Structure formats: structure tokens, C-alpha cells
Amino acid sequence: MNGGEETLVAADAAELARLGAELIARAIAAAIDARGVARIALSGGSTPSEAYQRLAALSLPWAQTEWFWVDERAVAPDHPRSNYGAARRDLAAAPIPEERFFRMEGESPDLAGAAARYERLLRARFGVASAVSFDVMTLGIGDDAHTASLFPGTGAAGIEDRLVAAIPAQPDKGLEPRLTLTAPVIQEARLKLLLARGAGKRGVVAQAKRPGPADEVPARVVRGGPGRLVWLLDAAAAQAG
Numbered sequence: 001m002n003g004g005e006e007t008l009v010a011a012d013a014a015e016l017a018r019l020g021a022e023l024i025a026r027a028i029a030a031a032i033d034a035r036g037v038a039r040i041a042l043s044g045g046s047t048p049s050e051a052y053q054r055l056a057a058l059s060l061p062w063a064q065t066e067w068f069w070v071d072e073r074a075v076a077p078d079h080p081r082s083n084y085g086a087a088r089r090d091l092a093a094a095p096i097p098e099e100r101f102f103r104m105e106g107e108s109p110d111l112a113g114a115a116a117r118y119e120r121l122l123r124a125r126f127g128v129a130s131a132v133s134f135d136v137m138t139l140g141i142g143d144d145a146h147t148a149s150l151f152p153g154t155g156a157a158g159i160e161d162r163l164v165a166a167i168p169a170q171p172d173k174g175l176e177p178r179l180t181l182t183a184p185v186i187q188e189a190r191l192k193l194l195l196a197r198g199a200g201k202r203g204v205v206a207q208a209k210r211p212g213p214a215d216e217v218p219a220r221v222v223r224g225g226p227g228r229l230v231w232l233l234d235a236a237a238a239q240a241g
């Protein structure tokens with residue numbers, strides 16, 4: 001069953017951040033009410049940063065939250081390009097206990113091994129007999145229509161036999177190797193919150209909303225599965241092209 005899909009259009013970047021923080025906070029509170037814990041998976045990139053900062057300023061039962069990552073670059077956690085490092089800085093104001101953060105090991109010389117370890121960690125945290133259903137997952141969309149680290153033309157959007165995958169480098173695009181959650185776990189999230197802003201994202205957002213091969217437009221994977229999907233766009237990204 002599909003949990004439905006809606007598009008929210010924010011007037012500008014500040015409103016997008018405010019709405020993003022509000023939606024994440026509501027999903028956290030609902031999960032804690034229902035299950036005593038909220039499990040959140042975070043994407044990196046520039047778009048969600050302000051929403052994370054605003055979220056961190058809110059008063060929430062932080063000790064009942066657990067934080068995971070949607071994808072990671074093959075860098076150390078203190079590297080400026082680390083998705084983990086960026087989100088930790090954005091969330092710094094929230095009193096989240098250190099042991100509640102579960103990062104991907106982007107610095108590992110064996111990324112396939114790191115992917116397998118992260119998958120085991122997810123299965124252990126969610127319970128081996130349960131589905132890995134994040135309460136809220138933030139997602140972005142790249143100028144090439146990638147989401148998480150599922151890049152077009154690589155077959156990564158079609159991976160279904162693992163929850164976490166190691167993605168090889170793409171030297172022609174200047175991209176280092178990555179770790180990423182795969183389509184099945186993205187689709188399983190209770191709330192998938194896809195944030196996009198700026199006119200540069202207009203075309204890829206429109207493509208992702210149209211059915212078609214996910215290998216060409218990997219962000220199409222967000223539309224499948226049981227979870228609720230919210231496209232949170234600023235006015236520039238939302239405009240019909």
C-alpha cells in the first residue's frame with residue numbers, strides 16, 4: 001500500500017527550512033508517542049542544512065531519538081565533505097546523547113565491508129524480525145537527478161538485494177566512492193521528505209515525478225513503497241517548466 005504523496009511549496013529557502021524542521025519534528029514526536037523511539041535517516045548536501053539547524057533549536061525528547069545516515073562520501077567524519085560531519089554540526093544545539101548517532105564508516109578502506117556492517121547495524125537496531133522502517137528520512141535530489149547516492153546510469157537505483165550498498169567512484173564526474181541506503185529501505189520509510197530548492201532543480205524534480213526508468217532518474221525510487229512522500233520545494237524548484 002502506498003502512503004500517499006503531496007507537494008508543499010515554500011515561498012523561499014527560509015520557509016522551506018522552517019517547514020522541513022516542523023515536519024521532521026512532528027514525525028519524531030508521533031514515532032515516540034507510538035513506539036517510544038524515533039529513528040531518523042539524514043541526507044547530506046546543502047539543501048537540508050538550515051532545516052536541521054532549526055530542528056535542533058526545538059524542544060523535543062532528544063534522548064528518545066536515534067540518528068542514521070542515508071548516504072556518505074568516502075571521507076573521514078571530520079572531512080568537510082562528510083555528510084555525517086555536516087549534519088552533526090547542524091544538530092549541535094540539540095542535546096542528543098552521543099550514543100544515539102549511528103554513522104556510516106565512509107573512511108573505511110573496505111566500503112563493501114562498511115556497507116555490510118551498516119546493514120547489520122540497521123537490522124540490529126530495528127530488530128532482526130522487523131522491517132527497517134525509518135520514522136522519517138530526509139532526501140535530496142542532485143542536478144543529475146540522483147537521490148541518496150544512487151546515481152543515474154549506474155544500476156544503483158535497481159539494487160534490491162541489500163539495504164546498504166557501496167558505490168564505486170565516478171572519476172569522470174569528480175565523485176569519490178560512496179555508501180548509500182538502497183531503494184527498498186528508502187521506500188520503506190514512514191515519511192520520506194524530499195527537499196529541493198532553486199530553479200536548477202526544477203527540471204529534475206519534474207522528471208522524478210513522472211513515471212519512467214529509475215536508472216535514468218534515480219529520484220523516481222522515492223515514489224514507491226508504503227511510506228508517505230512529501231516533496232518540500234521552494235517556489236523556484238516547484239514551478240512547472
Ligand SMILES: O=C1O[C@H](COP(=O)(O)O)[C@@H](O)[C@H](O)[C@H]1O
Pocket residue numbers: 043044045046047048070071072083139140141142143147148149
Ligand atoms: O551528494 C549529495 O547530494 C544530494 C543533493 O544535495 P544538494 O546539495 O543538492 O542538496 C544529497 O541528497 C545527498 O545526500 C548527498 O550525498
